[in-house]
Amino acid sequence: MKYIDEYRDETLTRNLLDEIRRTVTRPWKIMEVCGGQTHSILKNGLDQLLPAEVELVHGPGCPVCVTPLELIDKAIALASRPDVIFVSYGDMLRVPGSEKDLFGVRAAGGNVRVVYSPLDSLKIARENSDKTVVFFGIGFETTAPANAMAVVQAKNQGIQNFAMLVSHVTVPPAISALLESPDVRVDGFLAAGHVCTVMGYWEYEPLVEKYNVPVVVTGFEPVDIARGVLMCVKQLEAGRAEVENAYARSVRREGNEPAQAVINQVFEPCDRPWRGIGVIPMSGHRFRPAYAEYDAELRFPEVQTIATKESSLCLSGQVLQGILKPNQCPAFGKECTPQSPLGATMVSSEGACAAYYRYHRYAELQIPKDQTPKPLAPEPELSVV
Amino acid sequence: MWTCPLPLRNYPTIVMGHGSGGKMMADLIQHLFAPLFANDLLGQMGDSTVIGGWRMADGRSSAISNQQSAIGDLRLAFTTDSFVVSPLVFPGGDIGELAVNGTVNDLAMSGARPLFLSAGFILEEGLPMEALGQIATSVANACREAGVQLVAGDTKVVNKGHGDGLYINTSGLGLIPPGVEIAPNRAQPGDAVIVSGTMGDHGMAIMSVREGLEFETVIESDTAPLSCLVEAMVAVGEHGDSPLHCLRDATRGGLAAVLNELATASKLGIEFSERDVPVRPEVHAACEMLGLDPFYVANEGKLVAIVPEAQAEAVLAAMRSHRFGKDAARIGNVVADHSGLVIARTGIGGSRVVDLPAGELLPRIC
Structure with missing residues (x-):
């Protein structure tokens, strides 16, 4: 596939890995912020091909994973109402609430639908004027513009029976929180290319200055990630700390200004709780007063009283901060699997635990045998290690 | 009151994932149906x-063999x-x-x-x-x-x-026919794994229509009767002995589900190379857009065959000369290692586990 295959090229990836190997002289811990990157790394087996000095730790950038349990319970309460059609991105349906998930609500007769675009929920609203269509507006700066646009269009088109349950979060405050935390030790960051496509990377410049830590804007294919790691390692080895762009085919410093404008038109910054991590100041979005009529929590005020506590068995908060690798969690693969997940990190296609479970178990099986990971398949001509 | 023979986790009611051909369905069959219906014939778990x-495994005739005089x-x-x-x-x-x-x-x-x-x-x-x-x-x-x-x-x-x-x-x-012995547990270490054509066509054809996705070329379902193709593959054997160890049509759950079922049934591992699996560019593109893996997407006219190494090329040639097998490709091998696990060699030379899908295929958020 054009514009994808080029960035999955084995020779290009191998050349970049070779250069990383030549550049690195000491151990570095680099966090890929985005869950999409985590999945790509494990799906392609990139982590096995990196030199031992470079350790990739997985960041909090999985929208499904960081959406608080409380909000899932609110979604479930709304979706269970006979007068509501609850509309969501597919990933959210299997995330466990305190008692059930949205699939369970659907099986019990709730009207729960999956869409690819929030604008589809306006169509559903027009076709079902006797119901209120509630869209689950979650995600980072990547989903925020389209979600905001749906609200703007609802207002322009006079669609009254539409509301949004909002739990938007933003990346830079989360990176600040990680850098402030005494438990987290990360030498450099691979910033999420899609978020930066929308927001640009000017937001990271003050962070880099304040914390003296390199940030490299990085894409999602193996070549992109290998290039991001190489640029980060080069900075670390040279003692530099700058914002660099390894995803220039998609990202400009200023980002997508019309997209930023529509976010700002509908939403304003606010404190947000992150699942497993806690409240991070000014790390999310809520409706501006001008659009408050579309706030599902105001439309259905009874959900405001729902307050839920997390299961203590699930250590996903530590996984999301890169303190713990998924396979270091005692529940990993035992009490917690994709079929019966304890936390959202085991559910989402971008969750680090799910990525480890899906792609990494063979490597896990190999390590106890001889204490060293070994090349997994016999064909030596393909082996880069 | 009816009680479940073995407790089913999580769901007190049926949800869509129970019909997805993945782990949830396997659990439902294993825990709810199998204990109630168990018999030797059902236990074959073939298509x-x-x-x-x-x-019987110990050589005794089973009840059904007593009826063989009739059959x-x-x-x-x-x-x-x-x-x-x-x-x-x-x-x-x-x-x-x-x-x-x-x-x-x-x-x-x-x-x-x-x-x-x-x-x-x-x-x-x-x-x-x-x-x-x-x-x-x-x-x-x-x-x-x-x-x-x-x-x-x-x-x-x-x-x-x-x-x-x-x-x-x-x-x-x-x-x-006499001489044909095909069963999910007959794979041997060293056997070749062959697919009969491009993966994911049917599932993406349905999904494109449902989601109103339009591409330059319309993705068409691959629905086709494969019995003639199988006859051509069986005929490769000498003296009427079929060279085929296992056959499976890669329907719900796609290639990933089939390879996992065969690895589990044979108590062996399977390794394949991602880039050797044929996938139409438009199916690949649609999967990229929706955040789906073509190896998990359904087919309705494609099979996976496990055949002895010695006959792999002949079987492949027979398949390629048939209209429903013209894109047939050899994708990997059965291995004695990692029993029950399917490992893919990735395009950049890494490796990963290709697991059974958990439940319904869910599109990604971003």
Whole structure:
């Protein structure tokens, strides 16, 4: 596939890995912020091909994973109402609430639908004027513009029976929180290319200055990630700390200004709780007063009283901060699997635990045998290690 | 009060994931159905069940063998399948064609020559007569193409809102020629793993229609009867001995589900190379857009074969000369290592586990 295959090229990836190997002289811990990157790394087996000095730790950038349990319970309460059609991105349906998930609500007769675009929920609203269509507006700066646009269009088109349950979060405050935390030790960051496509990377410049830590804007294919790691390692080895762009085919410093404008038109910054991590100041979005009529929590005020506590068995908060690798969690693969997940990190296609479970178990099986990971398949001509 | 023989985790009710061909469905079968229905024949866990010539593992004749005097030396393949696809008509086929080909293919995966089908039609009040006529015509045409006779049928009508227009159940009987021994547990270390063509066409054809996705070329379902292809593959063997160890049609759950089932049944590992698996560019593109993995997407006219290394090239050549196998490709091997696990060698030379899908395929958020 054009514009994808080029960035999955084995020779290009191998050349970049070779250069990383030549550049690195000491151990570095680099966090890929985005869950999409985590999945790509494990799906392609990139982590096995990196030199031992470079350790990739997985960041909090999985929208499904960081959406608080409380909000899932609110979604479930709304979706269970006979007068509501609850509309969501597919990933959210299997995330466990305190008692059930949205699939369970659907099986019990709730009207729960999956869409690819929030604008589809306006169509559903027009076709079902006797119901209120509630869209689950979650995600980072990547989903925020389209979600905001749906609200703007609802207002322009006079669609009254539409509301949004909002739990938007933003990346830079989360990176600040990680850098402030005494438990987290990360030498450099691979910033999420899609978020930066929308927001640009000017937001990271003050962070880099304040914390003296390199940030490299990085894409999602193996070549992109290998290039991001190489640029980060080069900075670390040279003692530099700058914002660099390894995803220039998609990202400009200023980002997508019309997209930023529509976010700002509908939403304003606010404190947000992150699942497993806690409240991070000014790390999310809520409706501006001008659009408050579309706030599902105001439309259905009874959900405001729902307050839920997390299961203590699930250590996903530590996984999301890169303190713990998924396979270091005692529940990993035992009490917690994709079929019966304890936390959202085991559910989402971008969750680090799910990525480890899906792609990494063979490597896990190999390590106890001889204490060293070994090349997994016999064909030596393909082996880069 | 009914109690579940083995506790089912998580869901007190059926959810869509229980029908997805993945782990949830496997759990449902293993924990709820299997303990109640268990018998030697059902225990074969093939796409169709082979009846006759059946021996217990310790060499004793099973109950069914006592009936062999009636059946003689013949071995029957028997299977059933239900079709609930929406929309009823999609690019490349319709539910009628699918209902015939699905059951024909399940029979063919035992190496059987499909002979007889039954069809049960569950019709929803309000279904246009013209639509039913079109689909029934498809059933008739597909039977003719596959060389099977529809010899038993049933029609029921349910109230408006209690069915998605039309559901079809088909059951099928076929005859297995002497010398053909195909079963999910017959894979041997070193065997070659072959797919008969491009993966993911049917699932993406349906999903594109459902989601209103448009591409430069329309993605068409690959629905096709594979019995002739299997006959051509069986004929590669000398003295009427089939060279095929395992066959599976890669329907729900796609290539990933089939390879996992075969690895589990054979208690062996499977390794394959991602880039050797044929995937149409438009299917690849649609999967990229929706955040899906083509290895998990359904096919309706593709099979996975496990054959001894020595005959792999001959089988592949036979497949490629057949119209339903022209894109056949060898993708990997059965290995003695990592029993029950399927490992893919990735495009950049890494490796990963290719697991059973958990439940419903879910599109990603971003």
